[in-house]
Amino acid sequence: MNLSEIQNTLRAKVIETAAQVFNVEMEQIAAEVPPKTELGDLAFPVAFELAKQIKQQTGEKQNPRNIAEQLKAALETFDFVEKIEIAGPGYLNVFYKRARFVAANLNSNPLPKLADSNDESKPKICVEHTSVNPNKAAHIGHVRNSVLGDTFVRILQANGNRVEVQNYIDNTGVQVADVVVGFIYLEKKSLEDIKQLNADLQEKGVSFDYYCWDLYAKVGQEYQVNEELKAKRAEVLHLIEEGGNETAILADYVATRNVECILNTMERFGIRYDLLPRESEILHLKFWAKAFDLMKQLGVIHFETTGKNANCWVMPFDDHAGNDDHEANKILVRSNGTVTYTGKDIAYQLWKLGLLGMDFNYKLFSTYFDGKEVWTSTTEESDHASVPKFGSGETVYNVIDTRQSYPQEVVKKGVSLISPDKGERASVHLSYEMVALSPAAAEELNFQLSDEDKTRTFIEMSGRKGLGVKADDLLNRLEKNALAEVTKRNTELSPAVQKDIAHKIAVGALRYFLLKFTRNTVIVFDFKEALAFEGETGAYCQNATVRINSIFKKAEPNALENAFKIVSEKQIEAAEILNSETEIWSLISLASRLEETISSAVSATEPAILAKYVFGLAKAFNLFYHNHKILIEENEVKKAVLLVTAEITRRSLTAGLNTMGIEIPERM
RNA sequence: GCUCCCGUAGCUCAGUUGGAUAGAGCGUUCGCCUCCUAAGCGAAAGGUCACAAGUUCAAAUCUUGUCGGGAGCACCA
Incomplete structure (x- = not known):
């Protein structure tokens, strides 16, 4: 038990x-x-x-x-x-009864429900996260989204849920249009030129999404002074949405290259996807038309003939009181007949929940090095015989920042009007606050601060201004710092092994840093804090685990087996130790609470609960480690109890860290 | 104007659907490597939980109000 x-x-x-x-x-x-x-x-x-x-x-x-x-x-x-x-x-x-409890849990799995997450017969949960506009490199704010989403996926799986991970690709939006405007009108490049540029960049070791980062910022600046260029944006956007023309083909190339780059970045963090649904297919496969019919049939939207919203299709939204400046109702179809973002999002959400009555076609996007496949949507016939079944989630979690709470509420409301059965419960907005920069961090990035910015406690990152800490840059810096430490401490290891350890430490540091804050806390990014390996950090938690592993490496081969036997057979002596040395029992008791912690992280949709738990457990172990010398302990039963305690802690720490996407290095 | 979030140690943050003496990291000061890795451990200092009233046996936590900070409220995405 x-x-x-x-x-x-x-x-x-x-x-x-x-x-x-x-x-x-x-x-x-x-x-x-x-x-x-x-x-x-x-x-x-x-x-x-x-x-x-x-x-x-x-x-x-x-x-x-x-x-x-x-x-x-x-x-x-x-x-x-x-x-x-x-x-x-x-x-x-x-x-x-402490000894009895320990004896009963010698071989217990800290996450017994994890295996159920592969059970195809279970209802599926869809989690959408990342969804970076494919027009530039990902920055630390995007990584908060991805790490939160990915960790929540792992938490759900640890809780026994079957999960599908989607990364929405807005390949036909204004942001992509802006970079395309830059390529075509600022740089006068054709598709062939861009392909050549891509090859040249690869040779120079510069990432395509980094190039786009700068170009996007340049376009943003140019818009301020060049009205002519700004006019091109609407034109380009229209062509991209329409599809089947040269501009759209060029845009598709740019967007796809950026998606590939972003996926590479996320792979470094251990973050993967099952499906990349694209906006272009939502448009061309007429998802909206279908949703529009549904809503008209059910009478959840209506056409206004008079007033401010004349000739628009609107959805009543009485949760928010209207006033002179702002409507209570949400416009889904504009008076010119085009669909708003929220309208498209309702259609997409209906698909996710299996309520739309139609599906994408699919093609393989890429295969990770270990064989895992990631798929994307297409308008063409699916060319693979065995396409996995996507969508139709029982519950859908959308990891989107808190500024989009209002549109998310509209989507949720719209879906529940169409399907009162599933209701509002099926759509969960997993919201989180932004990552902003401290003025010091902005200056470190050589960013010119306005006088107004200088008075602020934090500065919002902005792709349009080119202001942000790029994910790969930060991870590179962390890996470099970690490698310096690893090399110093482990001179005998090969450079490849040292590098691998440094990578695990760097990822652990960044993931932990982003997870230790609760979702509704604004992270004011500070380099010193984010680059730390001491105190409440991922490295601290990894280090405690590495220590335990090292104890077992130094122990006799069958030490643990013997310890299990002794603890089972000599319960009276074991009980004496556990009753008199409360700190040992405290550690066992804490280590036994991983499953419970996972479950509260699910019900609170709060990964930080897990992060705090793992840190607390690592801290408790470090205390235990300093107070007890396990391998030289002479009392046979005491040594067995200590070994068993270390083993129970190791299982929970390892499983807890893995649930956060943090791996355990062989050495530190 | 309306809605939502926040205000806890010098700084950055936790505080488990109201519970026992309000915690952690950083920073400061002082200790600890003959011993399983010191990316570690111990100790000290540091609090009117923004303020006020209310509910309760019990409030940092719930209600109302005030003050201060942030975000949102488009025929943008």
């Missing part, structure tokens, strides 16, 4: 007893971990709540401590419980 099962059993017993003895029905009850191990392993503050309920029902005033006494008797019959103490005004503190 693992920790979750024990806790659930205890909860059920409390609820059962409350019903039997006090005639009070409780749906769920709070359980908490006492502030100190001395106070027990699990606490129920349930007696206070019961006292209140009893008073409400019978008018009889009962002392919480007396209530606790009666619950205590019922819980003590459970064979994993050593004793129950009533503390303070009426806390019910549970102490487990």
Whole structure:
């Protein structure tokens, strides 16, 4: 029986007893971990709540401590419980049979549900993340999106869910149009010229998306002074949307090259996708037309003939009160007959949920080095015999920054009007705050600050201004710094191995840095903090794990096996150690809470919960490590208990870090 | 004008659907490598949880108001 099962059993017993003895029905009850191990392993503050309920029902005033006494008797019959103490005004503190618990969990898997995530019969969850406009390199703000999304995918899988990862490609939007304007009108390049440029850049070792980054910023600047160029934007955008012309073909080449670059960047971070749905297919396969018909049939939108929105199709949206400046209703089709972004997004969301009644065609986009495939949408017939089944998610998570809360709300509302069955529950906006730059960081990037910017506590990154910390640049810098340390500490390792270790440390540092903040905290990016390997960092967590691994490398080959045997057979002695040295038991107890932590990260849609847990566990292990010398311990049972503790911690740390997409280096 | 988010140690942030003495990292000061890797460990200092009222046996947490900061409210995407 693992920790979750024990806790659930205890909860059920409390609820059962409350019903039997006090005639009070409780749906769920709070359980908490006492502030100190001395106070027990699990606490129920349930007696206070019961006292209140009893008073409400019978008018009889009962002392919480007396209530606790009666619950205590019922819980003590459970064979994993050593004793129950009533503390303070009426806390019910549970102490487990520690040695028995350890013996029962010698071979337990910290994430028992992970294997279920491959079960094809389970309902699917779709997660959309990354979705960087394919017109420039990804910056640290995009990486926050991707790391959050990817980590949440891993968390869902650890929780036993089947997950599909989508990265939406807005290949026909204004941002792509802007770079295309730059290529065609500023640089006077044809498609052939751009292909040649791509080859030249590759030779020079410059990434195509870096080139576009600068070009995009140049176009943005030029727009300010060149009205003629700005007029080209609408023209180009129209041609791209329409498709089947030279400009559209050129734009497709540019966008696709950028997607390839961005996928390469994300692969460095360990982030992958199943499907890249593209906006061009949403347009050309007429997803919108189908959604439009659906909405008209169901009467969830209407055509306005008078007033400000005359000749527009609008969706009523009464959650927001309208006023003179702003409409309460959301326009989906403009008076000129074109569709708004929100309209297209509703169609796309319907597809994700399997409610649209039509599908993309698919082609293979690329194959990762280990054989994993990533697919994309196409208007042509799917040319592969066995295309995986995409979309039709039971629930859809959209990882999009918090500034898009309003349109996301409209999409959710629209979908629930069309399918009240699935309702608003099926669409989840996994929102997060932006990554901004500290004025110091902006200056470090040689960016000219305006006087207004200087007064601000942070400065928003802007692709249009070319202001941002590029993802690859930052990772390169982290790898360089990590390599310097690795080389210093591990002179005997080969350069290739050193480099691999440095890479893992760099990725761990950046992923942890982005995950330790809760979603609704603005990250004010600071180089010193982001480049740190000490304190609350990924490297700290990796280091603790490497230490455990190194203990087992130095131990005799069958040390762990023997330890398991000793702990199982000599439970009385083991219990003495676990009862007297609370710090050992605290570590075991903490390490046993990974599954529970994953589950709360899912219900709160908050990966930071996992990050904080893993760090806390690494810290607890480091304390244990300094206080106990495992390999030279002379007492046989004590040594076995220490080894088992290290092993249980290792499993949870490794699984927890992997769930965050952080690998464990062989050495540090 | 309306909606949402935030205000916790010098700085950056946690604080588990209201619970026991409000925590962590950084920074500061002082200790610890004869011992499984010091990217580490220990100790000290540091708090009117923005402010006010209310609900409760119990409030950093819930309600209302005030002040301060951020974002959003397009026939843009």
